[in-house]
Amino acid sequence: MSEILLQIQDLSVEFSGYRGIAKVLDRVSLSLRAGEIFGVVGETGCGKSVMAKSVLRLIPEPPGRITSGRILLRGEDILQADNRRLRTIRGNLVSMIFQEPMSSLNPVFTVGNQMREVLQLHRPLDRHAAETTCIDLLRRVQLPDAASILAKYPHELSGGMRQRVMIAMALSCDPDLLIADEPTTALDVTVQGQVLAILTRLTKEQGVTVLFITHDMGVVAQTCNRVAVMYAGHVVEVAEVTSLFAAPRHPYTKGLMACIPTIDEDRETLASIAGTVPELIAPPPGCRFIARCPHAKAVCNERPGLFSVGPDHFVACHLYRSDRRQEEST
Amino acid sequence: MNPVIDVRHLVKHFPLTGGLLGRKIQLLKAVDGVSLAVARGETLGLVGESGSGKSTVGNCILRLIEPDRGDILLAGQSILTLTGQELRRARRRMQMVFQDPQSSLDPRMTVKKIVGYPLEVHGLAASSAEIADRVAHLLQEVGLSSDHLDRYPHEFSGGQRQRIGIARALITEPDFIIFDEPTSALDVSVQAQILNLIKDLQRRHGYAYLFISHDLTVVRHISHRIAVMYLGTLVESATRKELFDHPAHPYTLALLASAPKPNPLLRQELAVLQGDPPSPVQVPPGCRFHPRCPHAMEICRDTEPEQHNISPTGAASPHLVCCHLYREGHRR
Amino acid sequence: MAIATLRHHPRFRELGLTVKILGRNPLAVAGGIIITAMILLATFAPLLAPFDPIGISLSDRLKPPSGNHFFGTDEMGRDIFSRVLYGARISMVIGLMVVGIAGGLGTLIGATAGFIGGRIDNFIMRLMDVMLSFPSLVLAMALAAAMGPSLTSAVFAVTVVMIPKFARLVRGEALAVREMPYIAAARVSGAKNGWIILHHVIPNCISTVIVLGTLTLGDTILVAASLSFIGLGAQPPTPEWGAMISVGRKFLMDQWWYATFPGLFILVTVIGFNVLGDALRDVLDPRIRR
Ligand SMILES: Nc1ncnc2c1ncn2[C@@H]1O[C@H](COP(=O)(O)OP(=O)(O)OP(=O)(O)O)[C@@H](O)[C@H]1O
Ligand SMILES: Nc1ncnc2c1ncn2[C@@H]1O[C@H](COP(=O)(O)OP(=O)(O)OP(=O)(O)O)[C@@H](O)[C@H]1O
Numbered sequence A: 001m002s003e004i005l006l007q008i009q010d011l012s013v014e015f016s017g018y019r020g021i022a023k024v025l026d027r028v029s030l031s032l033r034a035g036e037i038f039g040v041v042g043e044t045g046c047g048k049s050v051m052a053k054s055v056l057r058l059i060p061e062p063p064g065r066i067t068s069g070r071i072l073l074r075g076e077d078i079l080q081a082d083n084r085r086l087r088t089i090r091g092n093l094v095s096m097i098f099q100e101p102m103s104s105l106n107p108v109f110t111v112g113n114q115m116r117e118v119l120q121l122h123r124p125l126d127r128h129a130a131e132t133t134c135i136d137l138l139r140r141v142q143l144p145d146a147a148s149i150l151a152k153y154p155h156e157l158s159g160g161m162r163q164r165v166m167i168a169m170a171l172s173c174d175p176d177l178l179i180a181d182e183p184t185t186a187l188d189v190t191v192q193g194q195v196l197a198i199l200t201r202l203t204k205e206q207g208v209t210v211l212f213i214t215h216d217m218g219v220v221a222q223t224c225n226r227v228a229v230m231y232a233g234h235v236v237e238v239a240e241v242t243s244l245f246a247a248p249r250h251p252y253t254k255g256l257m258a259c260i261p262t263i264d265e266d267r268e269t270l271a272s273i274a275g276t277v278p279e280l281i282a283p284p285p286g287c288r289f290i291a292r293c294p295h296a297k298a299v300c301n302e303r304p305g306l307f308s309v310g311p312d313h314f315v316a317c318h319l320y321r322s323d324r325r326q327e328e329s330t
Numbered sequence B: 001m002n003p004v005i006d007v008r009h010l011v012k013h014f015p016l017t018g019g020l021l022g023r024k025i026q027l028l029k030a031v032d033g034v035s036l037a038v039a040r041g042e043t044l045g046l047v048g049e050s051g052s053g054k055s056t057v058g059n060c061i062l063r064l065i066e067p068d069r070g071d072i073l074l075a076g077q078s079i080l081t082l083t084g085q086e087l088r089r090a091r092r093r094m095q096m097v098f099q100d101p102q103s104s105l106d107p108r109m110t111v112k113k114i115v116g117y118p119l120e121v122h123g124l125a126a127s128s129a130e131i132a133d134r135v136a137h138l139l140q141e142v143g144l145s146s147d148h149l150d151r152y153p154h155e156f157s158g159g160q161r162q163r164i165g166i167a168r169a170l171i172t173e174p175d176f177i178i179f180d181e182p183t184s185a186l187d188v189s190v191q192a193q194i195l196n197l198i199k200d201l202q203r204r205h206g207y208a209y210l211f212i213s214h215d216l217t218v219v220r221h222i223s224h225r226i227a228v229m230y231l232g233t234l235v236e237s238a239t240r241k242e243l244f245d246h247p248a249h250p251y252t253l254a255l256l257a258s259a260p261k262p263n264p265l266l267r268q269e270l271a272v273l274q275g276d277p278p279s280p281v282q283v284p285p286g287c288r289f290h291p292r293c294p295h296a297m298e299i300c301r302d303t304e305p306e307q308h309n310i311s312p313t314g315a316a317s318p319h320l321v322c323c324h325l326y327r328e329g330h331r332r
Numbered sequence C: 001m002a003i004a005t006l007r008h009h010p011r012f013r014e015l016g017l018t019v020k021i022l023g024r025n026p027l028a029v030a031g032g033i034i035i036t037a038m039i040l041l042a043t044f045a046p047l048l049a050p051f052d053p054i055g056i057s058l059s060d061r062l063k064p065p066s067g068n069h070f071f072g073t074d075e076m077g078r079d080i081f082s083r084v085l086y087g088a089r090i091s092m093v094i095g096l097m098v099v100g101i102a103g104g105l106g107t108l109i110g111a112t113a114g115f116i117g118g119r120i121d122n123f124i125m126r127l128m129d130v131m132l133s134f135p136s137l138v139l140a141m142a143l144a145a146a147m148g149p150s151l152t153s154a155v156f157a158v159t160v161v162m163i164p165k166f167a168r169l170v171r172g173e174a175l176a177v178r179e180m181p182y183i184a185a186a187r188v189s190g191a192k193n194g195w196i197i198l199h200h201v202i203p204n205c206i207s208t209v210i211v212l213g214t215l216t217l218g219d220t221i222l223v224a225a226s227l228s229f230i231g232l233g234a235q236p237p238t239p240e241w242g243a244m245i246s247v248g249r250k251f252l253m254d255q256w257w258y259a260t261f262p263g264l265f266i267l268v269t270v271i272g273f274n275v276l277g278d279a280l281r282d283v284l285d286p287r288i289r290r
């Protein structure tokens, strides 16, 4: 089993608003092994982005607050890092690409300008060397005519091109961990295909570990090694991608899988999960899926631990409670 | 079979203005000769990538924007010449459900008003009690309860809001409804609920649907026939079964191949196509798809392909494809 | 039953929420208290004022503040405290009238221009620009020259200048609202332009109008007082704050209380409205509200 790169332990995050305090993440634990693409799936608002931002300490405080937990990158707790150390971590060790590449590029500077700046921030390069490095980077994300793209402004590029520029920038400083928060959600399928292919190839070549956030089960199946399923601020299932798709265990995961219309078969009616996501301001005390779960019992008012149900497959559901109860130890 | 809605050679070019005096400098060819028809009880799925002109087709049919050329027949009668009162009356028979359930409901109106005002503006109800009655009834039909009458949109979840949007479209008892990506802002589990509802309503009332989406999987689930759009034109149209069993146009094939399948054991080559869709301002000459097409031939660069019917002889519904690969009666 | 149903009326729930959120903002509470106090003082001035605001008593000329005359007296022996209270009445009425008329007309004009767009919009907005480019002082001077200096001409001048401010703001909002899908939905449902403006555009602009209105109330009171100060508005002996300062300034060296108290009231009122307006802007912003 390979080395653990990132370990999130008991992370809780709250946001205070006019209507009260929302417990957006509640004691979430995960660990990423070096070199893998780790997927995080879940519906809108379940806390995927908040978790990703916590790793880079990008949660706006206030209204947000990290109330408990540790985030260990190679054993070093990011939550304890001072500002100087944080700057080194961001960019050199961990970098991030966002859903909307437009908003993370500055509209008033050319692409070349911004890429050079990022490069020179982390590496002692003169202008000319930086320029050639940029062109090389853009080639690697398969942007044709790299030199002319450097002279362009972000709005002159298509969405797919902008996202490729972002990937090039994110990988330019050889990070250990890349956080990709729905990097292809805003793109068309044919362009999404290209971007996903580039992303997976480059990360493999550079040996980068990826935390890949998405809500598209198809994208997960095609790109990830292991997956965590989140529901309303809890991690409900963690598994190898093949075993998750072959045998989903948590009732929520099962429901989610059944909802997906597939391109290969015709179904008369789609299965769906009745009910709605609980309010995060006053969530149920135990399992947060309790109100929609067909198997809910009294014991579900207690928070279930993560139970092992197979090699590398863990579920937070009382249905799988057994004597060989075992917290995820990896 | 008489179609409820029949669109013929629809053209819409947006002028792009520029310069000091606002001169027209270029034309954005959003829709360039689209024909389609939908019969009662039938769903036509319209798929295509962002900017291919799907919404523009929908908006032209409802005359939210005026088409430049072509004709639109509602139950055999052209609606492009209608004005004022007549147009408003025709609109009662056509409705639309919008993509973003958040911004398509006025945040300052209660559900009762949002769903009920079409009755008010058309003078279709005698009293406000009757409006409330009919709205309550409809809310039940779309899976909400009459307790929700006096609530504001922000008090609902995304899926519930989309149900309100659907109720609003149903209240004038239309014949034809356009769904413009009604589920693309929703989660999969909610999407499934809404798709089931849409299907179920059609089964009970026999509405004709134009279902716009960029997602072939969703369209496959809901449609009887499917039309694929690329850069303002239809490149292929066929019945659902025919299209999925025998996709013909290289673009359709690419769309099918790039959709990531939820099966980790079948790792796909996802980068099927190279390049980005060109801008509708600079439409490539010849076949619009040729710069990205893996099968591009010499002829594709300068000659626009014609429509070829490649359905097996005797098929009820034609399988039309615009591609030079199928000229000279090439059959599959 | 009436009250029970009223309490559950949707608009009431929204209003309740607004008040509740405002209550958590200390600045908003302060502004609210000041404004409420001013309104109460203005309303009950006849009961609260110990003296007739224009009653002359030459024996009591220019007395400093005392237990009898809280704010002292002026050069005619009139009680400044009573005059300031009556002055609150005048200022409030001017403010509400100007903001009511300018806000109402401006909203209607702006909503129509923004929603209809095109040539009509262009024409209306150029007209508004012309109106906006008149300084209210110059306009008031012209009006004063034409109709004689009076409170009415001052109010008129200020109103005319305020209309374009509302119109511009509302037009901006209306341009955004026009593009919302719910407007397309209304069109599809067969609604006419007038109906859409009344039922969709204006209700969606109303919160910005309320904010601008509150902020403008302070401005209006200030401008009206300035006009009176330079002799173009209320004429003495009307107990208008600006007019009082205007006369009082001659005595500022020796009788500090004369101009100070009306000035203080102007200051507090204007601050009150501005603070409340800022807080309202935050609260009514739907992005924050969610
Ligand atoms: N800056 C913020 N202020 C207040 N609440 C926030 C903030 N950021 C996130 N939240 C809340 O945290 C919850 C989780 O948000 P998050 O963005 O992590 O969801 P997500 O899983 O990424 O969803 P999506 O798929 O829509 O991106 C939501 O309920 C959201 O309202
Ligand atoms: N009112 C308008 N003025 C100018 N151009 C427009 C207008 N509406 C649409 N367009 C342009 O027409 C083209 C087609 O747009 P349309 O909205 O129909 O695409 P779509 O297929 O619905 O895309 P999406 O999947 O992103 O909704 C786009 O390039 C768009 O920029």
Ligand SMILES: [Mg+2]
Residues within 6 Å of the ligand: A048, A049, A050, A181
């Ligand atoms: Mg997110």
Ligand SMILES: [Mg+2]
Residues within 6 Å of the ligand: B054, B055, B056, B180
């Ligand atoms: Mg569209």
